[in-house]
Amino acid sequence: MNVKKFVMSFVFPITGLALLSESSVANNYHYDKLPPPSIDSNFYDNGNPAEAKVALGKFLFFDKILSGNKNISCATCHHGLTDTGDGLSLPVGEGARGIGVVRDTGSGPDAIHERVPRNAPPLFTLGAIEIDTLFHDGRVEIDATQLSGFSTPAGDDLPLILENVLAAQAMFPVTSATEMAGQMGENPVADAVAAGNLAGVGGVWAQLADRLRNIPEYVSMFTEAFGITADQITYAHAANAISAFERVTWRADNTPFDRFLRGDRKAMSKSARKGMRLFYGKAGCSGCHSGTYLTDMQFHAIGMPQIGQGKGHGEYGYEDMGRASVTGDADQRYQFRTPPLRNVALTGPWGHSGAFDTLEGIVRHHLDPEMSLDNYDCSTEPRLPSRADLDAHDCFVMNDPALVMNIKDANELGKKHLSEKKITYLMDFLHALTDPNSVDIRNDVPRRVPSGLSLVD
Ligand code: HEC
Ligand code: HEC
Known part of the structure; x- marks a missing residue:
């Protein structure tokens, strides 16, 4: 306090x-x-992360391939058309359709089960090194006493290659049933969430990495950004790329x-x-x-x-x-x-x-x-x-x-x-x-994503 x-x-x-x-x-x-x-020096990488990482992060941020049911992306709640939030008091997670204030609550068996409990915050200036604590309750923060360098709900399960706190944050939306993973029984990612298996074999992060390594365009982008081969791709690499995109695109200073x-x-x-x-x-x-x-x-x-x-x-x-x-x-x-x-x-x-x-x-x-x-x-x-x-x-x-x-x-x-x-x-x-520069950020939205999934919600 x-x-x-x-x-x-x-x-x-x-x-x-x-x-x-x-x-x-x-x-x-x-x-x-x-x-x-x-x-510049207030920001990670002097405000200038490698272009290959940013380009990859931009695709990943908008690609529904990272959600259990392939029906929602990070951008759904943090869109360039809604100023990096979603325009709503509380977000409507996976299962619903539309973006911004016209997003519905889904229908039939896909209808949402509950509202997401907190407002989707905007993502401006989060690449500043001073911003060492994320989420409304600060549950992801820099913590030198942790092996990974970050204190998060994943504890010792957190991978060790995360480049900054924003990358650490990007590990979590995909592990939330309501936000991105879906309900148990709907898909194997959701089942892993329900079983509490984030980091293990067949866990949430491993399954998402598998999806990415099966898309050739992503493999070559990961190779260019991190110098790794298809079998070396992990979801933590994806999180590092997403962070690079968020930091440079929404710097807003x-x-x-x-x-x-x-x-x-x-x-x-x-x-x-x-x-x-x-x-x-x-x-x-x-x-x-x-x-x-x-x-x-x-x-x-x-x-x-x-x-x-x-x-x-x-x-x-x-x-x-x-x-x-x-x-x-x-x-x-x-x-x-x-x-x-x-x-x-x-x-x-x-x-x-x-x-x-x-x-x-x-x-x-x-x-x-x-x-x-x-x-x-x-x-x-x-x-x-x-x-x-x-x-x-x-x-x-x-x-x-x-x-x-x-x-x-x-x-x-x-x-x-x-x-x-x-x-x-x-x-x-x-x-x-x-x-x-933030008044018109339509250009932060890609025209397509490598999975071929629709950008329309
Ligand atoms: C269903 C809506 C939804 C989706 C999808 C979603 N988010 Fe969020 N995001 C939220 C909400 C709600 C919070 C605040 C949660 C809290 O504080 O407990 C949040 C918080 C954040 C924060 C912290 C901001 C701050 O100032 O502390 C970042 C960064 C972020 N999200 C990035 C992402 C990324 C990257 C993805 C995709 C991997 C993603 N979000 C997917 C709703 C969403
Ligand atoms: C005692 C600390 C404190 C003081 C003083 C304070 N704020 Fe805040 N402010 C906060 C907190 C904490 C929040 C977030 C509250 C929440 O989310 O429930 C906030 C939220 C806000 C928001 C909303 C931001 C968003 O993205 O939702 C605005 C705007 C704001 N404050 C402006 C002001 C202005 C203007 C003043 C002076 C009149 C002020 N604040 C004084 C702590 C403070």
Whole structure:
């Protein structure tokens, strides 16, 4: 927990020179320092992974060959047409059809069994070395005490050749029944998941590697990217390639804010600069959204509404205890990782369960979490494809005052008053975090994939 660091930064403020040199600011409050600008060396491989790996990773990311029933790819939930997320509060996993807000819930025997319990996060700036902790609860993170270099749910089963934490993450979506593998009895990958066999002979990762080595175009791409022969291909190589693609394609560090940090004082509008001063000052955002990528990589409870079926935690099995479920520390209940904020204006819905469908909604939530929880309208706000049996679970937590009270009790954000005008400035600053190169990323989508499977969901 990092409350101390957060509080300290306001008790003993560091004066941000760049901030104070701005004119027309009422200097009656303290400022956090602005972060250093984003540079190549902040990224793995100096931001420049080998092209052969990137090309291979791009195909793999969009290829349904990595899913048990060959009906869903990474891109389904992290698409270039939906700003590397899926546009929904909670994703619809394997079995459904369509992408983005028109994705359905499947039909007949293929219909989905449940919603994916957490929002699909955007993938911008994740190649930065500072981003050492992934997932809303941080269950994949760099950990020098582990043989593999990473702490993950796979423990000692994790292969030893993973090049970075983003590659370690890419080992897991294929092992989730709901996301990509499918249900037991539907296919051998799903059966291996059900048997808990990820890394063994005939396990999930070995089966996927087999599929890839049987596609000649992939074999030559693996050879080019890693200098290996068909029989040496492992799923960990695929994960390394996927990571290379994600890192270079969605780097997103040429926003007006980035250009401002590099010295172009006119890169942001006047009102965005005022918003920045609020972010690093009175509004207190940089207490958690700190560092070049606007995250402290720590966990905080900010009283977020909980929608969907949650992670099966708590008295009724509808809650999501966040970080506490990884560490077992009850003091960390309802804490989630502070998300990085590049392109945040593009990547709704927001929050770990996608509870807010507008950016302004989640910003206002931060200013008074308790009131926001009281006013949250679970019947209209979530962006979810409707199906009666699924809908029946969506508002379980929000409809139970005792469960909402637990969320409030854990909240660590104090109430803050900002005038409407100041909120507008803050919003303008958040919009200055949009990289012009990320506005149109249709070209990040390949026209075909080597398996020959359809790119249409
Ligand atoms: C069915 C939807 C779905 C599919 C398919 C999917 N993801 Fe995700 N992804 C999610 C969700 C939901 C989370 C957050 C889960 C959590 O935090 O518990 C996530 C988290 C991530 C993260 C962590 C982001 C962060 O900021 O911590 C990365 C990276 C990622 N996915 C990449 C991939 C890759 C690579 C694949 C394919 C191998 C993939 N995803 C397939 C839904 C999906
Ligand atoms: C106490 C730490 C803390 C402070 C202070 C804080 N945030 Fe956050 N913020 C978080 C956490 C944690 C989340 C994720 C919560 C979740 O997913 O449940 C978050 C989420 C967000 C999101 C949604 C991002 C996404 O991708 O879903 C935005 C936007 C945001 N914060 C903006 C702000 C602004 C603006 C301020 C200042 C008014 C601020 N935050 C202050 C911790 C903080």
